[in-house]
Amino acid sequence: MKPKLAVVKMTGCAGCQMEVLRIEDKLLDLTGAVEIAYFYMATSANRHGPYDIVLVEGSVSTPRELRELKELRDGAKLLIALGDCACSGCLPSIVNWVPPEESAKVYERFLEIHSRKESFQRVSPLSAHVRVDLELRGCPPNRDAILEALKGALLGIRPFLREHPVCVECKLKENACLLVCEGRPCMGPVTAAGCGAACPSNGRVCEGCYGPMSDANASSLAEIFARRCGLSQEDIVRKFRKYAGLMPAFSKEAGGKI
């Protein structure tokens, strides 16, 4: 019997499951190898769990999501965090640093927002609540990494996902370093690779959307941002808070633990 695959969404933008659909030419091979039991974006024939392989997109921001996550975990052979929200909290996690009264200034009917109404008040990555077997980083993760993860799941081996910095991919593409040659505040040296240095290859600094690389030296980069790029302390905090401020490797530079 083919293993049952589920793609489930929590708090996030659905861009990561969109990326699962983007494996296009391999999608038929995938449906030959697994039964797609739950994938709301792709099919209307969704079945109840338990599922063998669960890809969870999004972070946890309501008690209902937490209940669902625990249920999925209990039934799953493999639970894979799909994308940054699930791995590190990503953009939604910025709310953790924002006092409720600030949010109330922006949103007219503030208490109708689920995550606020249910007084959960915090956004957290999956690993804060359950055991996660594999993290697919990125906003969204690269389709090759998604495929490698699924192949690994089917073969029962740990997929090879490099956690070295974006700088490696960037250098091998022979880009002139934006940080060294132009003094621009690029997050590449502390950010995990996997995107193929997409932004620096197009002349934009790395925003850090894959979260910390395996051995991120955040304090040294923060010092370089201040000294070499002339960034203010507030700007440095924003840089480190944007995608992965909850991760231990960035938390100090992101303004401390909350």
Add this chain to the structure above:
Amino acid sequence: MRGMVVPKDSLGELVSKLSDRYKIFGPKRKGTEWIFGEVESADEMDLRYSTTILPPRKFFLPTSERLFSFRMDGRVEEPEEPDIPALIFGIHSCDLNALLLLDAVFSSGQFPLPSYVKRRERTALVALTCTEVGDHCFCESMGTGPSPAGGYDVLLTDLEGEYLMESGSRRGDEILALARGREASKGDFDRKAEAIERAKSKFKRRVDLRDIDELFLKNLDNPIWERLGEKDLACGLCVNSCPTCFCFDVRDKLDFPMDSGVRYKEWDACVLLEFSQVALGGNFRRDRSARIRQFIGHNLGWGGASQFREFRGKAKCVGCGRCIRYCPAGIDLTEVLKELRGA
């Protein structure tokens, strides 16, 4: 010694003749920097370049390459090597000497690498004497520049308004035969020697290599490594831009539906955490301080004392200065060496 003197404006004609026989790669502008890229005419090249982002080793040890593809039924297929002769135009003395060091590892020795040997054989090298010296260069101290003693097919030296062209091989003789110019005189070789002396006086960086192996072995526990580890970003820019770093990783990748796959080889770097990781997460160089010590030590010291006896006591470093130029954290191995000497 056979040589020719050619007017500078005849270079275009020569390159155009060479392009009938060779695929030509030369230094081209990329943003604020330069890269070795394919060129069709001399106009696309900037021979006054300082250094390139990636060193020429990329032509001989590609950043990533397929070793073979396989099927689960046991069939194995090796990729066809294209047999197009290539020519690298304008390679500096440091990078040329770097290739000679890589030859010692991959061409001779106990285990030659066939793809490397083949690529070296079919690639002509037109070297260039450096008459200007970059801010980060220290080839003179390493004995690898500013002009190469050999290893080239052709050596060009800028004699202001014209080039002295010397042949270093039979292939070089053939290239010289395509050039339009006059036979070089003793006076021309004297002008070359003067240009080299002028270049030598311009170096801002010098390193002292005396008893270098002992110096490093004595300083394995020097607190400087801890300090460097705090600054070090472990971004890999130094290793990936190094003309003599040659470490690689070998991996398999399966295709869906997993009845076939490829085995490939790609550059690896000792300053990255994963480099020295073994099964169950064990790691011989977990701290950045240990990794930066390895990089600097392997480049300047223990070249002769280590397992890389192919280098025959020569340092691995050729003084190209890329690791200094491209380090975001400002780590400079020439300064580290000075500090170890207590200067």
